[in-house]
Every structure is written in C-alpha cells, then in structure tokens.
Amino acid sequence: MLVEKFFDHITNWSKFWFGLIFLGSIINELANQSGMFISVSSLYLWTYGLGAMIGLIAKFRGAWL
Amino acid sequence: MALINSKDVSSEFSFEKEKAIAKSFSQRFQWEMILIGIGQAMIWLSLWPLVINGIIPLWAGFCIASLCACFAYLPSHESQHGNYSRGNPKMRWLDSLVGHITLITLMSPYEILRVTHMKHHAYTNDHEKDPDYLSAHSGSLMKTIKRAADGSSVSDYEKSLEVFANDKNFVNSYTKAIPIALLYRLTLLTLVVIFPLETLLLWWLPAKIGTVYTVVFFAYLPHLGTSKGRYQDTRFWSHWMPRYINHSMQLHFIHHLHPGIGHYDEPKAIEALKPFLVERGVPGADQIPDKISYNPLIKIN
Numbered sequence: 599m600l601v602e603k604f605f606d607h608i609t610n611w612s613k614f615w616f617g618l619i620f621l622g623s624i625i626n627e628l629a630n631q632s633g634m635f636i637s638v639s640s641l642y643l644w645t646y647g648l649g650a651m652i653g654l655i656a657k658f659r660g661a662w663l
Numbered sequence: 664m665a666l667i668n669s670k671d672v673s674s675e676f677s678f679e680k681e682k683a684i685a686k687s688f689s690q691r692f693q694w695e696m697i698l699i700g701i702g703q704a705m706i707w708l709s710l711w712p713l714v715i716n717g718i719i720p721l722w723a724g725f726c727i728a729s730l731c732a733c734f735a736y737l738p739s740h741e742s743q744h745g746n747y748s749r750g751n752p753k754m755r756w757l758d759s760l761v762g763h764i765t766l767i768t769l770m771s772p773y774e775i776l777r778v779t780h781m782k783h784h785a786y787t788n789d790h791e792k793d794p795d796y797l798s799a800h801s802g803s804l805m806k807t808i809k810r811a812a813d814g815s816s817v818s819d820y821e822k823s824l825e826v827f828a829n830d831k832n833f834v835n836s837y838t839k840a841i842p843i844a845l846l847y848r849l850t851l852l853t854l855v856v857i858f859p860l861e862t863l864l865l866w867w868l869p870a871k872i873g874t875v876y877t878v879v880f881f882a883y884l885p886h887l888g889t890s891k892g893r894y895q896d897t898r899f900w901s902h903w904m905p906r907y908i909n910h911s912m913q914l915h916f917i918h919h920l921h922p923g924i925g926h927y928d929e930p931k932a933i934e935a936l937k938p939f940l941v942e943r944g945v946p947g948a949d950q951i952p953d954k955i956s957y958n959p960l961i962k963i964n
Contacts, residue, residue, distance in 0.1 A: 608845070612848075615852075616848075616852070619852045619855065619856065620851065620852060620855050620867070623855045623856050623859040623862075624855065624859050624860070624863050626859070627859035627860055628860075661813050661815065662813040662814065663809055663812060663813040
C-alpha cells in the first residue's frame with residue numbers, strides 16, 4: 599500500500615522533483631561558477647527554488663517544452 | 664504497376680521464396696553489434712573518471728558521450744529481436760546482456776523498449792496500437808524532435824500499457840522494467856547533486872541527443888508517409904547524410920519485412936531481394952540501387 603502510494607507520488611510529481619533536484623543542482627552550480635551572485639545570501643534557496651518552479655510549471659503544463 | 668496482394672504476385676516472387684532468401688542472411692553471428700554496444704558503453708563509462716580527474720576536458724567528454732549515445736540503440740535493437748541468440752535458448756542471456764548494457768548511455772530500460780518495439784512491428788502505423796505512431800506521424804520533423812526531446816515518446820510507451828492491458832506477457836515484461844527505470848532516475852538525481860555539470864554533459868544531454876537521433880532516424884524517416892500493411896508500412900528513402908552516419912536507416916524497410924536479418928547483412932539482403940520488393944510495391948523500392956556498396960544512398964536535394 600505504502601509502496602503503491604510512493605510510486606503514485608513519483609509518477610504524478612516526477613517533473614517537480616526533477617526540477618527541484620536536477621535543474622536546481624545545475625542552476626546552483628552555474629550560479630556559483632559564474633561568480634555573479636557572490637553577494638546573494640543563501641543562494642542555493644534561490645537556485646533550487648527556481649528549479650522547483652520550472653518543474654512545477656512543467657507539471658501543470660503537462661510537458662517540459 | 665506494383666502488385667501488392669499476394670494473389671496477384673507470380674510464384675517467382677512468392678513469400679516462401681522471399682523468406683528463404685531472407686533466411687540465408689539471418690544466420691551470421693552479429694559480433695560487430697556486440698562490439699559497438701558494449702564498446703560504446705565502456706567508453707561512456709570511462710569518461711566519468713577521465714573528466715572528473717581532469718584528464719580530458721568536459722566539452723570533449725560531452726562530444727564523445729553524445730556520439731556514444733547515438734550508437735547506443737542499434738545493438739539493443741538487435742537484442743530485442745533475439746539476433747544474437749538466433750533462437751538458441753542457451754544464448755538468450757547474450758541478448759539480454761547486450762540489450763541492457765548498451766542502453767545505459769540512453770538511460771532506457773531494455774525490457775520496455777523490447778516489448779514496445781515488438782508491438783511496433785506487430786501494429787506498424789496503427790494509430791492506436793503502434794507505440795511509435797506519434798513519433799513517426801507527428802506531422803513534421805520539428806514536432807518529432809520536440810516530442811523526443813521533451814519525453815513525449817517515453818509517455819507514448821506508458822500509454823501502451825493501457826492499450827495492451829490484457830496482454831499478460833506485455834504487462835509483465837513492462838512492469839519488470841519499471842524498477843530499472845526508477846534506478847536510472849535515482850542514479851541521475853544522486854549524481855547531479857555530487858557532479859552537476861558532469862551529469863548534465865556526460866549523461867543527461869547526450870542521452871537526449873541520442874534519443875532524438877534514434878527517434879528521427881528509426882521511427883520518423885523510415886515510416887514517413889507510409890500506410891499499414893506488410894509491404895507498405897516502411898519505405899526506402901535517400902538522404903544527404905552518408906549512410907554510416909544514420910545507421911543505414913534508408914534500408915529499414917527490409918528490417919520490418921525480415922527482422923532476423925542482421926543489420927550489417929541488410930545491404931546484401933536487399934540486393935538479393937530487390938525484385939521481390941519491387942513486385943510487392945514497397946514504397947521507393949524501384950529506386951533501390953542494384954549495388955549497395957560504400958554509399959549509393961546519398962541524395963542531395
């Protein structure tokens with residue numbers, strides 16, 4: 599039952615999690631390497647938040663592109 | 664005029680004769696494909712320590728990984744048709760081994776591709792039952808590229824689980840592969856936290872490029888403008904690209920007619936079968952060159 603719920607969640611929210619973890623990590627790394635946001639405190643909150651937002655938009659749109 | 668119905672075809676071009684010729688090209692051990700499949704996966708895997716340790720630059724790793732991804736599908740495709748074991752149950756492990764390993768680069772579970780590909784062969788160009796229908800008949804090359812890039816072609820396979828819900832073997836094989844699909848996702852999401860840009864440029868983006876390449880050359884171009892029916896669902900076509908770059912997919916129609924013919928034996932098989940194909944009205948068959956040697960399939964418009 600729990601496993602089924604887990605799989606359902608993964609299926610329904612896969613775009614969100616992908617945005618948060620995958621895109622968030624990439625954006626965070628690019629932001630850190632660029633050095634442009636050095637003065638921004640808790641930069642990771644913004645970068646991972648942006649990734650999560652892109653994922654959330656893709657989830658509700660039903661497609662990435 | 665090309666003849667299509669079996670009853671209209673003279674005994675000289677009977678299906679039995681066609682099958683016998685095709686069978687003579689379906690015996691050889693496909694060692695080249697095994698070498699390509701395992702080889703590209705090993706090269707791809709070796710890129711990780713090479714890039715992480717700074718031995719080669721990331722951009723070079725990306726180029727090599729993308730090339731590996733473009734080579735990844737075809738060896739698994741031979742596996743899907745059992746073309747390594749050739750009906751020998753003791754050798755089936757080889758189909759499975761090559762099929763699984765070569766697809767790591769594309770992040771794709773072998774069993775899902777295998778069972779959906781079998782349905783593609785059984786129901787080619789059927790808008791409800793062919794899992795590749797929307798990739799092949801999207802309406803334009805750009806739409807097909809977009810569908811492959813944004814994962815829609817994978818969603819088509821998920822939908823086929825509903826279409827074939829009563830096919831126990833299909834459902835079992837498909838569901839057996841779901842944990843592998845999840846493992847790929849989990850591995851990707853773990854690696855990206857530790858090595859963000861390496862994961863993007865050595866795996867995720869090359870896999871996307873390889874998927875787009877595969878969908879365009881395997882699903883879209885060979886079936887473009889074709890209809891349903893054994894001799895009508897795939898076509899012969901020409902392209903500006905040398906055939907070794909697009910895996911000779913101009914010749915894909917022979918694979919649909921006789922999937923047991925090994926990929927590198929297809930040119931010789933087509934030369935031998937050309938009169939049968941013309942007689943049966945395979946789309947474009949009258950333009951097949953008599954000799955398919957180095958590269959007679961280039962067409963610059």
